[in-house]
Amino acid sequence: MTEIPPTPPTPPTPQDLERPHPPQAPPMPIVLAALEQDDSSSSVLGTGVQFAAMIGAGVEALHAGTSLPATLCMLARRVGVALRRVDGPADRALVAELERPEVRAIVVGAGLERSGHHPVGPTTRYVAERSSKFVVIVPVASRGPEGPLRHLLVPLEGTESSSRPILEALLPLLVTGAEVDVLHVFTEETLPRMLDHPVRDFELIGREFLAKHCPSASRILLRAGSVADRVREVCDKGQCDMIVLSWSQVSSVGRARVVRDVLSTSAIPVLLLPVVGDEGPTALPDASSHGAP
Numbered sequence: 001m002t003e004i005p006p007t008p009p010t011p012p013t014p015q016d017l018e019r020p021h022p023p024q025a026p027p028m029p030i031v032l033a034a035l036e037q038d039d040s041s042s043s044v045l046g047t048g049v050q051f052a053a054m055i056g057a058g059v060e061a062l063h064a065g066t067s068l069p070a071t072l073c074m075l076a077r078r079v080g081v082a083l084r085r086v087d088g089p090a091d092r093a094l095v096a097e098l099e100r101p102e103v104r105a106i107v108v109g110a111g112l113e114r115s116g117h118h119p120v121g122p123t124t125r126y127v128a129e130r131s132s133k134f135v136v137i138v139p140v141a142s143r144g145p146e147g148p149l150r151h152l153l154v155p156l157e158g159t160e161s162s163s164r165p166i167l168e169a170l171l172p173l174l175v176t177g178a179e180v181d182v183l184h185v186f187t188e189e190t191l192p193r194m195l196d197h198p199v200r201d202f203e204l205i206g207r208e209f210l211a212k213h214c215p216s217a218s219r220i221l222l223r224a225g226s227v228a229d230r231v232r233e234v235c236d237k238g239q240c241d242m243i244v245l246s247w248s249q250v251s252s253v254g255r256a257r258v259v260r261d262v263l264s265t266s267a268i269p270v271l272l273l274p275v276v277g278d279e280g281p282t283a284l285p286d287a288s289s290h291g292a293p
Helices: 014-018 041-055 072-080 088-096 123-130 160-173 197-213 227-237 253-263
Strands: 028-033 056-062 082-086 103-111 134-138 151-156 177-185 219-225 240-246 270-274
Touching: 014 041, 014 270, 041 056, 041 103, 041 134, 056 072, 056 088, 056 177, 072 082, 082 088, 088 103, 088 123, 103 123, 123 134, 151 160, 151 227, 160 240, 160 270, 177 227, 219 227, 227 253, 240 253, 253 270
Parallel strands: 028 056, 028 103, 056 082, 103 134, 151 177, 151 240, 177 219, 240 270
Antiparallel strands: 134 270
């Protein structure tokens, strides 16, 4: 039988070398789910799967440790998610994984310390302090979403500087048609002093706020009092699946208090959108920042 030698490759011509290469498709965005060997792993992975579906991303499960526990392997296999072990201390290993360009977010358990000194545990706090990506924190008592994340609650201040960044970061993410409810809570400092007809005037204020700051939102809820208390009340009464908070990493009293109080009391996942302010990033506030919660 005659063997036909392979045709040698044709060397590229100068014109071929100058011709621009077709652009390569960007890598698929990824949501990381950080699994610990505790009761939070199922909720964290379930939230990671649903959050990834909401923003059109894939999911990778990670575990920082010397080996992969059989329980975590079975959990990941049951939902069809790849599980990978990462070396090193969990906090630093997870932050390093967030540097990958295709990673859009990380989902972590709250890891609440029994002492109650912080709204989240040390690993989660370390990640939230240093992440330039979105961080979803799943509370200790959460059982994870039973279905798609369809209803997001976004507490906002009534200013352009605080409202615009969080909505510009959030709304382009959504690919599943999730409803976005904006919650505007008036404090003693921001409550309008002159309301001739409170019901009518509040309705007008709400319409103006939606038109100016968040026309893509489903509706606006106007409340007065403590922001964290009103957030909790809305979540208890409605079908809210996730709370969305901007996290500027600036230790201002108002923002630090809201983030800490919501994380301390929420029974549903909280999405922190990092919005770096003019003062630059600082540490996630703890109980020592403004007194005990």
